[in-house]
Amino acid sequence: MMRMERVLSWTCQLLFVSLVFLSYAHKGDAGLTSTFIRSEWPATDIPLDNEVFAVPKGHNAPQQVHITQGDYDGKAVIISWVTPDEPGSSKVQYGTSEDKFDFTAEGTVANYSFYKYNSGHIHHCLVDGLEYDKKYYYKIGSGDSSRKFWFQTPPEVNPDTSYKFGIIGDLGQTYNSLSTLEHYHQSGAQAILFVGDLSYADRYHKNDIGMRWDTWGRFAERIAAYQPWIWSAGNHEIEYMPDLGEVVPFKSYLHRYATPYAASQSSSSLWYAIRRASAHIIVLSSYSPFVKYTPQWKWLSEELKKVDREKTPWLIVLMHVPIYNSNEAHFMEGESMRSVFEEWFVNYKVDVIFAGHVHAYERSYRISNIRYNVSSGERYPVPDKAAPVYITVGDGGNQEGLAGRFRDPQPEYSAFRESSYGHSTLEIKNRTHAFYHWNRNDDGKKVPTDSMVLLNQYWASNKRRRKLEKPLFGSAVF
Numbered sequence: 005m006m007r008m009e010r011v012l013s014w015t016c017q018l019l020f021v022s023l024v025f026l027s028y029a030h031k032g033d034a035g036l037t038s039t040f041i042r043s044e045w046p047a048t049d050i051p052l053d054n055e056v057f058a059v060p061k062g063h064n065a066p067q068q069v070h071i072t073q074g075d076y077d078g079k080a081v082i083i084s085w086v087t088p089d090e091p092g093s094s095k096v097q098y099g100t101s102e103d104k105f106d107f108t109a110e111g112t113v114a115n116y117s118f119y120k121y122n123s124g125h126i127h128h129c130l131v132d133g134l135e136y137d138k139k140y141y142y143k144i145g146s147g148d149s150s151r152k153f154w155f156q157t158p159p160e161v162n163p164d165t166s167y168k169f170g171i172i173g174d175l176g177q178t179y180n181s182l183s184t185l186e187h188y189h190q191s192g193a194q195a196i197l198f199v200g201d202l203s204y205a206d207r208y209h210k211n212d213i214g215m216r217w218d219t220w221g222r223f224a225e226r227i228a229a230y231q232p233w234i235w236s237a238g239n240h241e242i243e244y245m246p247d248l249g250e251v252v253p254f255k256s257y258l259h260r261y262a263t264p265y266a267a268s269q270s271s272s273s274l275w276y277a278i279r280r281a282s283a284h285i286i287v288l289s290s291y292s293p294f295v296k297y298t299p300q301w302k303w304l305s306e307e308l309k310k311v312d313r314e315k316t317p318w319l320i321v322l323m324h325v326p327i328y329n330s331n332e333a334h335f336m337e338g339e340s341m342r343s344v345f346e347e348w349f350v351n352y353k354v355d356v357i358f359a360g361h362v363h364a365y366e367r368s369y370r371i372s373n374i375r376y377n378v379s380s381g382e383r384y385p386v387p388d389k390a391a392p393v394y395i396t397v398g399d400g401g402n403q404e405g406l407a408g409r410f411r412d413p414q415p416e417y418s419a420f421r422e423s424s425y426g427h428s429t430l431e432i433k434n435r436t437h438a439f440y441h442w443n444r445n446d447d448g449k450k451v452p453t454d455s456m457v458l459l460n461q462y463w464a465s466n467k468r469r470r471k472l473e474k475p476l477f478g479s480a481v482f
Contacts, residue, residue, distance in 0.1 A: 035369070037414050038422035038453070040444070047405035049177050049204075050223075056182060057219045062149030064089040066127075068221025068260075069144070070228035071155055072235060073195075076267040078158040078280050080132035081232060083111070084262055085144055086124040086221065096129045098142040102154075105143055116259045119248040121214030128262045136160040153229045156194065158281045163317050163435040163463075167281035168192060171395075171428040173199035173324075173360025174238065176402030177216070177223050180425045183445045184401045185227055188427045191443070195231055195280065197430075199360035200238025200290075200324035204402050205256065207240070210248065217256050235261050236287045237274055238324040238360060253291070263287070268307060271299050277307050282432055284316040290325040290361075294344055301344065308352045313462040317435040319354045321392070326359035328368050328385070328394040330418045333407035334361050347374045350390050353461035356430070356440075360398035363407040365442055366421040367454060368394040385417045389465070393458065397442070401425045420454050435463045 050056055060067050066085040074080030083096050094113045097105035111129025115122065127144075134140065137159045143152045159165045170193035175181050188196070203220030205213045224233075241257040243250060258273055265276035274289035286307060294300045311319055327338040327346065338359070349357065350372050372388035375381040399406070408423040425445040432438045442454040459465070 035367075035414065035419035035421070037410055038420070038424075040422055040424060040446075047178055047180060047401075047403050049403050050179060050182065052219065056177075056226075057222050059088075059222070060149075060151060062145075062147075064092050064145075065149040066092075066145040066151050067124075067225070068218065069151070069153060069225050070221070070233060070261075071230075072232045072261075072263060073278050073280060074130050074132060074264050074267075076264065076277070076279055077161050078278070079134045079136065080130060080264070081134070081155060081157075082262045082264065083129045083131060083142060083144070084260070085127050086218070086260075087113075087127065087145075088124040091125045093144075093146055094127045094129060096131055096142055096144055098131055098140050100138060100140060102141050102152075105141070114259065116255065118214045118243070118250060118256060119210050119245075121211040123214060123256075123259065124218070126259055155230055155232070158194070161279050161281065161315055163282055163313075163315060165281040166431070166433055167283065168194050168429060168431040169283070170196045171199065171358050171397050171430065172196055172400050173358075174201040174363055174398040174402050175224075175400035176201070176204045176404075177220050178401050178403050180401030180445060181223070182401070184425060184427050185224070187443060187445060189227060191427075191429050193231075193429050193431075196227070196233045197285065197320070197322055197358060198233050198235055199322050199358050199397060200236045201240045201360055201398070201400075201402065202238075202257070202261075204240050204404070206243050206245075207403065213243070214256065217260065221260070234278065234280075234285060234287065234322070235263055236322045236324060237289060237291065239291060242291055268303075270303050275300050275303060277310075279316050282316055282435065283318040283320055284311050286319075286321045288321060288323040288341075288345075290323050290338070290341060294341060296344070304345070304348070308348060311352065313353075317460050317463050318432055318438065319352065319461070320430075321349065321354055321357045323357065323359050325361045326366075326394060326396045326398075327357065328371070328417055329359075329362050329396060330366065330411045330415045330421060331362045331364050331396075331407050331423075332409040332411060333363065335411065337361070342373065346372060349392050350374055350388060353390055354392040355438075355461050356458065357392045357394050358428075359394070359396050360400075362396050362398045363402065363404060364396065364410075364421065364423040365399050365426060365444075365454070366396040367419045367442070367456075368417050369419050371417040385415075390461065392461075395428065395440075395442075397426075397428050399425045400427065401445070422453065424453075426453070430458070436460050437464070
């Protein structure tokens with residue numbers, strides 16, 4: 005009976021996704037360009053006196069709390085926060101009981117200046133040796149100003165572990181940004197894959213740049229203190245401003261947002277890899293050198309060799325600038341990285357690549373352009389079953405507004421595109437299948453708009469999967 009119920013449940017989900025997919029069917033060679041037009045909510049930042057930016061009560065109370073994975077395999081977290089008045093304690097107390105903290109970990113504290121702005125005291129604390137699939141409670145700060153939060157560790161790395169990721173990019177701190185976070189919170193996802201452009205603080209002037217990093221940290225805390233955000237950097241994190249005497253790229257971002265880069269033998273926090281549940285996730289930096297012989301190029305060439313699809317079937321890549329993009333905004337900006345890395349993505353059978361940068365949504369078919377070598381070969385992308393699906397989710401809600409001008413006609417590699425705010429989820433079911441959804445923020449309402457069943461590049465086409473002891477979802481095979 006239980007087996008039959010699972011089969012029926014799986015069949016119903018397949019039917020739903022198939023109907024959604026068929027509703028987008030297009031008679032031409034390319035996909036669908038949505039005609040939806042938003043009517044409300046201009047792209048302006050939320051006023052500073054809004055409660056979403058509220059400073060926690062108490063002297064020197066920790067604020068801007070956020071967590072990320074702290075090691076390669078998910079048994080550690082990095083907990084970060086800011087104390088505004090004085091350094092205070094960098095200690096994290098934690099345990100598996102809400103009222104009893106049996107363990108402590110000691111972190112580090114530092115600050116930085118940007119033009120004439122002086123940051124608060126930024127704490128980073130590694131909490132390691134955790135158990136898989138367990139809820140932990142943690143406390144930071146001292147006395148009446150201390151604050152309590154919790155997080156859930158992921159399941160053990162395993163090929164058939166189910167897990168649900170959210171994907172958000174180009175968020176900012178507008179009412180549209182708030183709508184995105186509120187809708188994401190209802191999704192049931194367990195961690196966020198963030199594809200760059202956090203605060204948009206660089207759009208402000210002088211000392212307001214640092215101040216807007218602080219407001220964004222308090223704004224995102226409602227989720228970032230409880231779920232890990234897997235960070236990647238975008239162009240708005242560069243903050244190269246010689247006119248202000250600021251010439252160190254990514255200065256604010258690198259001080260505030262730690263990553264476990266050393267765990268994957270990376271030399272920079274801007275590119276790194278983690279394994280979480282059944283996924284191997286690679287984060288690349290679109291704005292760091294990546295051509296042959298550079299540190300990022302060498303690191304990626306070695307990291308791809310470490311991917312074990314028997315343990316982590318799902319291979320996911322995050323970057324900021326999309327490789328395939330049919331919007332007039334930032335068109336072909338990803339071409340240089342495509343020419344360097346695309347052949348690797350195809351050869352290693354990457355399942356999906358998420359990017360941001362373009363303030364719209366777009367999903368591609370599985371295509372590649374690796375046969376073109378300047379002097380010969382195919383000049384245009386062609387269908388390629390070994391290639392990733394490319395998805396642009398630079399639609400989090402920032403103040404620059406939407407990128408509404410798509411190229412016409414729609415390229416044959418583009419499956420669906422729409423200029424709206426929203427977020428995505430990727431729900432991995434097992435080693436062969438995952439559900440993908442893009443949810444539009446329809447003037448404050450969450451609207452599921454684009455969906456598909458994603459077949460794993462390694463297992464769904466591998467004869468060895470037939471040797472599994474039993475079918476993963478009854479007899480459903482497609």
